[in-house]
Amino acid sequence: MESIRQKRRLRLEYHGKAPDGTFMLRVGHKDxxxxxxxxxxxxxxxxxxxxxxxxxxxxxxxxxxxxxxxxDKKGDCAMKKIFCEL
Incomplete structure (x- = not known):
């Protein structure tokens, strides 16, 4: 969440792959x-x-x-709860 507040990009691995040039938009909750x-x-x-x-x-x-x-949409309907968004 701090990276969103600071508007900074992220690098990560997901399922053993490194998506190129990703940055975080929001963290939400859907179970x-x-x-x-x-x-x-x-x-x-x-x-x-x-x-x-x-x-x-x-x-x-x-x-x-x-x-x-x-x-990007504020209040993303795919999320039950939004903790932080850009």
Missing amino acids: NELLRVHQLAGGTEPEPLFNVSKIEGLVVLEEGVVKPGPN
Whole structure:
């Protein structure tokens, strides 16, 4: 959540893969904690949801986030509870 407040990008691994150029948009709750990201390159979805418990190798980068992803919506309806959003 602190990376969202500081508007900083993240690097992470998910299911053994490192999605290229991802940054965090929000953390929500839908019977488990979820992280919606905007992938700057690679991946099959532009803004997938990741299960937080399956994220590995999380690193907060020095690079900042200028704006949310193009499909970002405040109050994301896929989330039961939003802890923090950009």
